[in-house]
Amino acid sequence: xxxxxxxxxxxxxxxxxxxxxxxxxxxxxxLEIGALRAVVPESLKFAFEAASMETAAxxxxxxxxxxxxxxxxxxxxxxxxxxxxxxxxxxxxxxxGRAVRGDELIITSVSLSDTPCLEGAIR
Amino acid sequence: xEINVVQKVMKVNDELAEAVRKSLADxxxxxxxxxxxxxxxxxxxxxxxLAALNHSIRVGVIEGDPETSLDAERIAxxxxxxTQIETAGGCHLEANLVQRALANFDLPNxxxxxxxxxxxxxxxxxxxxxxxxxxxMVSTTEGHDKPAKYPNMFRxxxxxxxxxxxxxxxxxxxxxxxxxxVHQLNPGAPLIDISCVTGEGLDAWLLWIEERLALESAQPxx
Numbered sequence: 247x248x249x250x251x252x253x254x255x256x257x258x259x260x261x262x263x264x265x266x267x268x269x270x271x272x273x274x275x276x277l278e279i280g281a282l283r284a285v286v287p288e289s290l291k292f293a294f295e296a297a298s299m300e301t302a303a304x305x306x307x308x309x310x311x312x313x314x315x316x317x318x319x320x321x322x323x324x325x326x327x328x329x330x331x332x333x334x335x336x337x338x339x340x341x342x343g344r345a346v347r348g349d350e351l352i353i354t355s356v357s358l359s360d361t362p363c364l365e366g367a368i369r
Numbered sequence: 370x371e372i373n374v375v376q377k378v379m380k381v382n383d384e385l386a387e388a389v390r391k392s393l394a395d396x397x398x399x400x401x402x403x404x405x406x407x408x409x410x411x412x413x414x415x416x417x418x419l420a421a422l423n424h425s426i427r428v429g430v431i432e433g434d435p436e437t438s439l440d441a442e443r444i445a446x447x448x449x450x451x452t453q454i455e456t457a458g459g460c461h462l463e464a465n466l467v468q469r470a471l472a473n474f475d476l477p478n479x480x481x482x483x484x485x486x487x488x489x490x491x492x493x494x495x496x497x498x499x500x501x502x503x504x505x506m507v508s509t510t511e512g513h514d515k516p517a518k519y520p521n522m523f524r525x526x527x528x529x530x531x532x533x534x535x536x537x538x539x540x541x542x543x544x545x546x547x548x549x550x551v552h553q554l555n556p557g558a559p560l561i562d563i564s565c566v567t568g569e570g571l572d573a574w575l576l577w578i579e580e581r582l583a584l585e586s587a588q589p590x591x
Contacts, residue, residue, distance in 0.1 A: 247460055248492035252378055259376045267372070274371075277378075284495055284521045320556070331520040332553040342556040345524075351378040357371045 249286060253293035256353060257303055263356040264302045272303040274357035277310040280350035287312075315348030382496055385464035389471065389499025396476035398429075399585040400484060401578075402498050404522060405506035406515075407488030410532040412440045413565040414506065414574075415483055419447040421575055426582070429474045431484045433462040440485065450474055461492035464499055480582060490519040502527035502581055509533045510540050513547035516554055523554045528561060528577055535564040 260275050275294070279285050287310050294308045317333045318325050321340035328334070333343050377383070393400050403411050415430060422428060430451040432440040441453035452473040454466050467484065474482070484500060486493040494503075505526040507515045510533055516523040523529060529551055537544065551560050561577060563570035 248495055251459065251461075251463065255378045255381060258381075259374070259378065263372055263374055267370070270370070282521065284491060331517060332550075334553075340556075341553045353374050353376045353378060355371050355373050360370060 247289065247293075248284075249289040250293045250297070252285065252351065253290055253297045256290075256294060256308075257297045257301065259353050260298075260303050260306070260356050261301060264358060267358055269302060270358035271361065272298075272306040272356060273359050274307045274309060274355075275303070275353060276355045276357075277308070278313050278350045278352045278354055279310045280313045280348040281315040282345055282348035283351050285351060311354075313348055313350050316346050317343040318346050319343050379497075382464045385468050386497035386499040389464055389468050390501075392468075392471060392476060393482065393499065393501070394588065396479065397586060398476055398479045398482050399502075399578075399582050400482040400498075400500040401502050401504055401581070402484045402486055402493075402500035403504045403506060404486045404490070404493045404526075405488060405508075406490050406511055409488075409506050409508040409511060410565050411485050411488070411506055412443055414530070414532065414563070415444060415485060416447065417565050417568070417571055418483070418575065418578070419444070419449055421571060424448075426480045426578075427478060428481045428483060429479045431462075431467060431470050431482065433466070433485055433487045435459065435487060450479075456487060460487055460489050461496055462486050462498055463496050467498045481578065490515065490522050494519075494522040494525050501585060504528045504530060506530040506532055507547075509537050509542040512541065513543045513550070516547065516550035520554050523551060523558075526555055526558050529555065529558050530574065531560065531562045532565060534562045534569060535567050 260272050264270055264272050279287055291308045298304050315328055316325055317328050319335035319340055320343045322338040324337045326336055332341055334341050405411050428449050430444045432453045435456050435458050438453040441451045444451040452470045454470055503526050505522055561573050563574055
């Protein structure tokens with residue numbers, strides 16, 4: 247359940263943004279999650295909700311966009327979207343390769359309330 | 370008010386991992402991150418490695434477990450510096466834990482640092498610890514389908530060890546299928562078959578370590 251430690255990191259980033267804006271309450275955090283990140287978004291959402299209790303992010307929505315995997319073939323250097331756990335180049339048939347997309351775990355935006363959150367609610 | 374941030378969630382871990390990597394490189398230490406399921410034989414492999422090296426290479430060991438210092442106690446018998454990291458239930462090591470543990474070692478007096486990750490074939494693959502190479506171990510008693518079920522871990526490995534080959538005749542393990550999965554997922558990683566009980570294949574493992582050590586010492590120190 248590495249989602250719990252990832253949720254802690256996401257919360258820290260979001261609280262930092264809130265802190266830079268006077269401790270405003272966090273309404274929404276938007277992520278990009280790569281298909282190769284081995285993150286279960288629903289677990290991450292659950293962990294984030296638990297971690298954010300009694301902070302400026304309590305009740306905030308965690309939303310995400312999934313980024314598909316893209317692999318560069320180790321043989322012919324073509325890039326392709328793998329269709330299976332075995333990365334097999336549709337051009338030359340070579341297996342394996344280097345992931346060029348799909349390993350993302352990025353916070354793209356944090357939405358803050360115009361009204362500041364209650365005093366003491368920033369962790 | 371929507372604020373665009375674009376922050377890598379792993380940024381803090383990755384920065385600490387880079388700091389660990391630099392500390393190790395400056396001291397000329399090769400760090401190996403050994404990952405597997407619980408019970409596949411990581412600690413035993415480390416014990417056999419220490420016994421075979423017999424202090425010809427200066428080795429330090431970091432042991433990661435959710436609880437207890439049982440593994441560190443086993444390793445300490447080989448008279449090498451060892452630090453146990455207890456993750457308090459955590460399912461993987463992170464770079465900050467390794468960085469903290471490094472303070473317990475006299476790095477310039479080490480050649481090799483073996484990091485035994487928490488037994489788990491999922492989470493450890495997601496966290497860079499600042500190691501030079503990732504080693505994934507699987508044992509015949511776990512079944513030949515582990516690479517197919519946990520591809521992320523096997524794709525990221527620099528070497529893959531199959532342990533308990535002495536038990537192959539007694540368990541349902543199809544070596545050809547296993548080898549095919551491994552080669553399809555990670556054609557570049559060597560597959561080293563070993564038995565920590567009979568000692569079969571340990572030479573190949575030690576040779577791989579020697580090659581990595583030679584590679585490490587050939588790298589210019591930044």
